Amino acid sequence: MNPSPTPEWIIQTQHLSRSFGEFVAVRDVSLQIRKGEIFGVLGPNGAGKSTTIRMLCGILDPTSGGGSVVGYDIAKQSELIKQNIGYMTQRFSLYEDLSVEENLRFYAGIYGVPRARRRARVEQVLERAELGSRRKQLAGTLSGGWKQRVALASSTIHEPPLLFLDEPTAGVDPVSRRDFWQQIYKLSTEGTTVLVTTHYMDEAERCHRLAFIFRGELLDIGTPEQIVERRALSVAELEVDDAKLAAEVLRADKRVEEVAHYGHMLRLATRGGENALALAHELLGSQALVVRSIRETRANVEDAFVSMVREDQRRQAEGVPS
């Protein structure tokens, strides 16, 4: 990605926090999102992603802190923000008893697309999303991938400069997901800023920049490469005869960050300058476990993500006396 010479922020927050009673859902989140970028927000369920998005959309007031979205204050000018954003939720809710075309016309009306332009705009969106053949079909009878398409078309019917996608591809098959991302890139190249939350690590790696949110806090922010680099992980993939025993042996050592099963393979990650390859040889060799093959590999976003969560868990465990 080429950062523009004079970065213009479309989203800016300062110390954004939100509590529900005693529970702090979002704590002190400060971030800046550039115009035109695809920005991913990662985090486990209940980490505070949706709460953050809802505050940015102006449908939930922050308890403290603040920010601006498309140039408007999130607490005071939420109605202006709403006119300038698109929003698509985890299960985007189309009216199942309305046809594809009727859904689009409804949202065009709701978002104040002028009556004279409404028809043309609906046609344009139908064509762009290749929905023409299904325009008369009731939305409830569409398959997941098609629904996704209609949902995206609906939430961009008013050509918003900023689009929020809250787990847009949850439960959608891989091919449809790929098509969906194709559309997102198209929107991005046309200048739309996209903020997307996801659980899928392959999707996270498609984003220009990422933010990790965990327990309501912003743990890290940067390009996928930067985030992975900052974790300084060393990763090895190895094939052993007794994968279960090997995993136990590896996990027992404090220097091991994470061991995960991938079919016949084990994926081993270490931190703090420890070389995964050397450590695997050392630990498994001493137990006389036969290593059929082993190779060093590049750490990915998922490794970084898991490592960050594990570190937090360890800190929690130490903090609480047993």
Added chain:
Amino acid sequence: MTGRVFVIAWKELLQLRRDRMTLAMMVVLPILQLTLFGYAINTDVRHIPTVIYDQDRTAASRDLVQSLLATGFYALAGSVESYDDISRAMRTGAARVALVIPPKFSSKLSRGDAFKVQLVVDGSDPQIVASATNTAASLVGARSSEMLLARIAKGGGAAPEPMTLEVATWYNPDLRTAVYVVPGLIGVILTMTMVMLTAMAIARERERGTLEQLIVSPVRKLELVVGKILPYILMGYVQMTLILLAGRVIFRVAFVGSLPLLYAMAFLFISANLALGLFFSTLAKTQQQAMQMSFFFILPNILLSGFMFPFESMPRPAQMLAQLLPLTHFLRIVRGITLKGSQLSELAPEMWTLVLILSGLVLLASLRFSKKLV
């Protein structure tokens, strides 16, 4: 701004058109209820509000009034001076029955002349007519026999029967239940469908997640509420017209009052029910909950409003509760207009009560209905 209201209303109508079940329910329900309730209701009535038109004003006439009141079937609602007064009292609903005592009642009584005491009955409620006339007739009959026996004991002739009761039924001389039930059914059906449909229409958006979609859109709270309610006001009028037509065609119920007045009054009533439905929808998370709440509300309406059992015969606490229900007041209005030809001025107290209830409900619903999440 207003454009969005119509976009929402248009969408709502589309959904309504596709929802065959609901549509069928809205048409079939009135007809079904009409036939069900048309003949099934019959109960004993006490404390019928009664006015006395005493043209004699003697100890004897007062004695007759006292013994009539002592039966417990009549509650004194005042004295009147003319037949016009009686008619006015009946149109406002202040009285259901009037006892007319002829002039020279006392002297005729002592002389043993034959004469008639008149009972004027509001026939728009056949249940009241039956109870009122039976009781009065047996009372007058008993009095008459006493006098006859006394006269025979004194050696007088057996004939003629000294005192007889003449019953005059106004407004529904044939005493057909349908005449009474059809107008009431307008109120009941409107309550059922209006409350339930609005409660479910918004709960459905919440349940399916489309409400969140609307919340993030620039749609204003008022636009959303008005847009959603508009089609149902229309449906309410369609239902009302349907019942009026069915009543006329199937049950040959003739209406005497002003239709424009009825339709104007119905607006208050329909709006009150819609506001209530909206309020329920703010409490319900699912359509099922909305439906349950609506049913919970509808039952006391049918039982307490005066639709099934006459209001006057209910115990005090039930009456007080019933005063809070929009249906109670609308029933008086709709029966007044369609059966007795009541005028706006005569219905004003009921109308203002309805306005008061409506304002309360609108306030309640708008306080609860928030466009922000949480």
